[in-house]
Amino acid sequence: MQVLSRVHRQSPCPCGSRRPLAACCLPWEEAFQRLTTRLTAFAETPAVRRLEAPAAELFWSSQGAASGRTDRTAARHPAFAEWFLLDYTAPRRKGPLLGEYADRAEGLGTQEDQLLFSLLLAPVRAYEVTESPTLHGVQVKDLLTGSEYLMGPLGFPDGVIRSDICVGRLVSLGRLGRPGISLLRLPPGSQAEMLAYLRATYRMTRLGRHLSLEDYLDGAAHLYHQFFLDRGRDLGGRVHRTCRWAAFAAGRAVYRSQESARVRAALDRQPELERTGEDEAGVRYVWIDPRLGVTRAKLRLDAEGIQASAETREDLDTIKEFLETSLRGLIRPAGAPKDPAAAAPPPDAAETKQDPAGTAFLRRVMVRWPEIPLPALDDQSPREACGSPAGREAVAHLLVGLERDMARQKRIGRAWGEVEPLWEALALPPTALARGQASAER
Numbered sequence: 359m360q361v362l363s364r365v366h367r368q369s370p371c372p373c374g375s376r377r378p379l380a381a382c383c384l385p386w387e388e389a390f391q392r393l394t395t396r397l398t399a400f401a402e403t404p405a406v407r408r409l410e411a412p413a414a415e416l417f418w419s420s421q422g423a424a425s426g427r428t429d430r431t432a433a434r435h436p437a438f439a440e441w442f443l444l445d446y447t448a449p450r451r452k453g454p455l456l457g458e459y460a461d462r463a464e465g466l467g468t469q470e471d472q473l474l475f476s477l478l479l480a481p482v483r484a485y486e487v488t489e490s491p492t493l494h495g496v497q498v499k500d501l502l503t504g505s506e507y508l509m510g511p512l513g514f515p516d517g518v519i520r521s522d523i524c525v526g527r528l529v530s531l532g533r534l535g536r537p538g539i540s541l542l543r544l545p546p547g548s549q550a551e552m553l554a555y556l557r558a559t560y561r562m563t564r565l566g567r568h569l570s571l572e573d574y575l576d577g578a579a580h581l582y583h584q585f586f587l588d589r590g591r592d593l594g595g596r597v598h599r600t601c602r603w604a605a606f607a608a609g610r611a612v613y614r615s616q617e618s619a620r621v622r623a624a625l626d627r628q629p630e631l632e633r634t635g636e637d638e639a640g641v642r643y644v645w646i647d648p649r650l651g652v653t654r655a656k657l658r659l660d661a662e663g664i665q666a667s668a669e670t671r672e673d674l675d676t677i678k679e680f681l682e683t684s685l686r687g688l689i690r691p692a693g694a695p696k697d698p699a700a701a702a703p704p705p706d707a708a709e710t711k712q713d714p715a716g717t718a719f720l721r722r723v724m725v726r727w728p729e730i731p732l733p734a735l736d737d738q739s740p741r742e743a744c745g746s747p748a749g750r751e752a753v754a755h756l757l758v759g760l761e762r763d764m765a766r767q768k769r770i771g772r773a774w775g776e777v778e779p780l781w782e783a784l785a786l787p788p789t790a791l792a793r794g795q796a797s798a799e800r
Contacts, residue, residue: 365512365651367632372494372510373533379651383733386532387512388652389469393477394539395606395670396466397443400459401432402605409455413446414438417580418587436540436599437583444477444527444538445579457716457773468730473529475723477538478716478773479763480527481572482579486549487522495534498524501549502572510534513600514541521546525582526600532733537600542586544595555585576770604670611678613689614663621688622659628684631657645677657681664689716773724775728783732756744784754786 371382400406414430417438432439444456451458460474485498488506496509496518509528513536518524525542528535544552559581560574575581586595615621625631625643635642640660644653655668655677666681668674681689723730728741735743735752743749760777767774781787 365649367646367651371533374494375533383510383512383532383534384651386469386473386534386733387536387650389467390473390529390531390536391601391652392606392669393466393470393473394601395604396463396470397456397459397539398433398603399605399607400455401439401443406455409446409448410442413442413448416446417441417583419580419584433603435597436603437542437586437597439603440527440539441580441583445482451715452713453715453771453773455715457714457719460716460719463719471723472730472732473531475720476530477527478720479767480529480538481576481766482525482527482582484523484525484549484552484582485528487518487520487524490520491518498528501553502575507535510536513537515543515596515598515600518543519546523549523552525586530734539600539603541598541600542582542590542595543598544586544590545593548590548593548595551589552582552585555589556581573766573770576766604672606669607671608667608669609671609674611666611674611681612663612692613666613681613685614692615685615689617688618659618661618663621664621685624685624688625657625659630680645680663692714771714773717775720773720775724777724780727780740780740784744786750786753784757781757786 365379365384367380367384368378371377371379371384373383375382410431418430430438432442442455443459444454447454456474456478460478463474466474484501485507486501487496488499489497491511491514493511494508495511496514497506498509499506501523507528510531512531512534514524523544523546524537525544526540527538529538556575557571559578560571563574586597622641625641626633630646630648631643632646633641633643640658643657643659645655645657646652647654654673655666657667657677658665664681664685666674666677668677682691729739731737731739734756735749738749740753740756743753757777757780760780764774764777
């Protein structure tokens with residue numbers, strides 16, 4: 359699943375900060391995977407499952423009805439899962455399901471909020487890999503606009519080569535970027551045929567008003583997958599899942615032991631565990647995914663025994679098996695009820711308000727935006743960064759990009775927010791000249 363065969367947490371971060379990956383951008387990857395588990399739980403609620411069948415009819419319309427296929431569900435097909443949650447608008451709804459989730463979500467951390475914000479704004483695009491991937495990332499070029507980006511290695515599939523075509527959304531991940539939940543990968547030389555397919559479909563729709571090809575595709579992202587079904591697979595294309603599809607279901611397991619010193623010595627010898635701290639409450643560890651380097655479970659060892667906690671049933675079962683195997687004879691299960699999972703807000707009725715789904719969430723984040731530490735500003739908040747000329751210029755760049763994203767969202771009828779109050783709140787001159795200079799420099 360990765361360009362890197364194994365992620366080493368203490369290796370230098372690919373973003374160039376010279377800090378260890380575990381202390382820089384890897385926590386953002388962990389936050390992205392936590393957010394994905396919450397979206398998975400949301401997609402598995404009965405109210406959302408009822409919307410899958412009509413969505414599948416549209417998504418796989420080039421191959422006829424999909425209602426009888428058991429593999430064409432969000433749980434089994436990553437490309438359909440991402441499109442269903444992030445792009446599909448059900449009848450009588452005001453926007454994609456992700457917007458409805460964002461408006462009602464509770465208990466998200468600051469990083470998860472920012473990633474959800476980025477997911478709401480990121481469009482699906484086709485990118486060409488312009489340079490061979492390295493440990494520092496993947497250089498890609500937008501086929502529609504020609505814009506170039508350096509993406510981090512996290513989330514990209516193995517075997518990506520120069521001139522490959524990758525279709526997906528690019529999400530800001532700390533100082534890096536990564537693909538969204540899924541990625542279509544097509545072989546070199548397929549871009550001309552794909553663009554011809556998309557432009558032919560655009561012309562045949564005979565839109566009632568002028569709409570640019572980019573905006574049209576933002577509202578019809580399933581066309582990329584229909585090209586993949588019609589031609590991409592025959593050319594050798596593949597669908598990749600960039601992160602696990604496991605539902606959020608927090609739980610705990612408790613084990614008793616009267617030999618805490620031996621247990622601690624045994625835990626310290628396990629390469630999958632990393633000690634993160636020690637205080638009067640006990641010794642804390644995290645259990646690390648040996649391939650991706652992300653945290654899958656947390657442990658606390660005290661005088662009475664071990665408490666293990668995880669955010670999915672799969673991870674809890676795995677850490678329990680790991681402990682019972684590596685500490686056999688030293689611990690015994692004490693039994694503990696699982697922590698109640700955070701309830702995903704089910705959209706059990708069509709939205710009746712006028713604003714597109716996700717608008718309330720975007721506005722909440724934008725009100726706090728001047729005070730939120732941002733990796734793009736070296737973990738300073740925009741207000742703090744505005745204390746220096748270089749910082750004011752960097753904040754202006756971010757605001758110009760945010761204005762562009764909001765304008766696109768507004769054009770295609772998705773959730774959007776006013777950026778003008780941010781210029782005023784930060785005492786930056788939102789003049790056409792300043793914005794033009796920032797955009798040119800960007």
